[in-house]
Amino acid sequence: MKKELDGYVIYCKDSDRETPLGVVSDSYDCQALSDYIPTRLKNFLVEIEDKRFYSHKGIDFKGVSRAIVENLKAGRIVQGGSTISQQLARNIIRDTRKTVTRKLKETIKAIQIEKQFSKDEILNLYFNNVYFGKNIWGLRTAGLYYFGKEVKKLTQTELLYLLTILRGPNYYKKRPEITQKRYNTINNILLERKLISKSRFQKNINSKLTISETQLSSFKNAAIPFITNRIDDKKKTIVSSIDYKTQDFARKFVAESKYPVSIIALRKGKIVGFASSYGTDYPFISKSNVGSTLKPFLYCHLRENGISEFEKFDAFNNNLDWEVREVGYYKSQLNIQEALFYSNNNSFVNATSKVGFETNLKFLSDIFNKPATDFFPSSVLGATKSGISLYELALAYSNYFNPTRLTDTKTECLSILNKVFHEKLGLKIENAFLKTGTTNENKERYAVLGNADLVYAVLRNENDFNDQSKEGSFMKQISRSISSMLKTDKNFVWI
Incomplete structure (x- = not known):
């Protein structure tokens, strides 16, 4: 059973400001939960990853067929054909093996997800469960790790960067030139399909990103009562007694x-x-x-x-x-x-x-x-x-x-x-x-x-x-x- 404080973000004192320290989790994974996912980011994701998201029931047979054809033409895997629901299922199952058994489990889980949740709920679940490299899971954790910010404070450029590295965060983090190329490609697609304006497109191109890679740790539930000064259930935050330098x-x-x-x-x-x-x-x-x-x-x-x-x-x-x-x-x-x-x-x-x-x-x-x-x-x-x-x-x-x-x-x-x-x-x-x-x-x-x-x-x-x-x-x-x-x-x- 999921514990009450799982996914809450722990803040500590760092000079005169509060700094994210980690996430409540009884595993090594850091997965902060957020009730707020920007609508524009959901729209971007659907356009980039799964254009027929709102019409299929978990499996996009047209997308699978297209991926097979393109992969045969290229002689290697260049398209995956997985829907957002399948990607969510994969992140929930936490199995990345390229086996028939895993794909079958993923497909069954995706269909179950579609029956149980609305499309908007699925997008929220996706952004709360998606992998962002290292031991980082979920959009909120990614915002804190890469930019030291809560989701509501992330700029559109920062959100676009997180969307850019979704397919392989550990891969893209080590290859800035390839990351920049994909970032530009996504930015172009969003402009062509009129999801962003020309001025926004230009701002995304000109903006300079500062990646912080804030150290985040997993704190087990049993430790929380000893370090808590204040809990905000609405924001899912815990203000702790921890001093950043000492920690x-x-x-x-x-x-x-x-x-x-x-x-x-x-x-x-x-x-x-x-x-x-x-x-x-x-x-x-x-x-x-x-x-x-x-x-x-x-x-x-x-x-x-x-x-x-x-x-x-x-x-x-x-x-x-x-x-x-x-x-x-x-x-x-x-x-x-x-x-x-x-x-x-x-x-x-x-x-x-x-x-x-x-x-x-x-x-x-x-x-x-x-x-x-x-x-x-x-x-x-x-x-x-x-x-x-x-x-x-x-x-x-x-x-x-x-x-x-x-x-x-x-x-x-x-x-x-x-x-x-x-x-x-x-x-x-x-x-x-x-x-x-x-x-x-x-x-x-x-x-x-x-x-x-x-x-x-x-x-x-x-x-x-x-x-x-x-x-x-x-x-x-x-x-x-x-x-x-x-x-x-x-x-x-x-x-």
């Missing part, structure tokens, strides 16, 4: 990674960018244990519940006799600040045990707005009953370390995480923080970092085939990429 960065971060990664960025609790190797819904629906990324919250809670900054805890063993994995060797005793810096599990288990697990787990359930039953003693090490999504992790950091609600303890925590940022990334950026975490057997690696303006959460999934350098290459990718988005700004002061 472009997130998309490139994933595209350029040789490992499967997901990334999400929040500003004041609002999502301003996100992307994933596994689809746009992955940062929201995929949940896992998040390892040591919970330690900063526990640190603050422990400090506010009687744990002194000088008190030492066993770093090699814990009083619960748990076998826990440590990432390195330290002094046998660590205070809680050192334990956070080195991400020492044993020290945190011992400190939490002293304060009481119950109060710490209740604290975590409040931070993540989850039932207390989702948390148990091993949650101190990042494990939860139902897991935590990348979005939930980023949101927790964004809310808890909100610059307007900082306490002395939170500032103290951030100063330690600033040292972690310097140590792991090799970057001297003040007022920036970093906390990493891994799940059992390093199946997932997390990094949460940011400043007082932005919070990023990054997840790198295991890839046994080419995963040789473990966390090192993960940190290098973050250091190369995200650091450029965290430049020091005097307004972003934490510590």
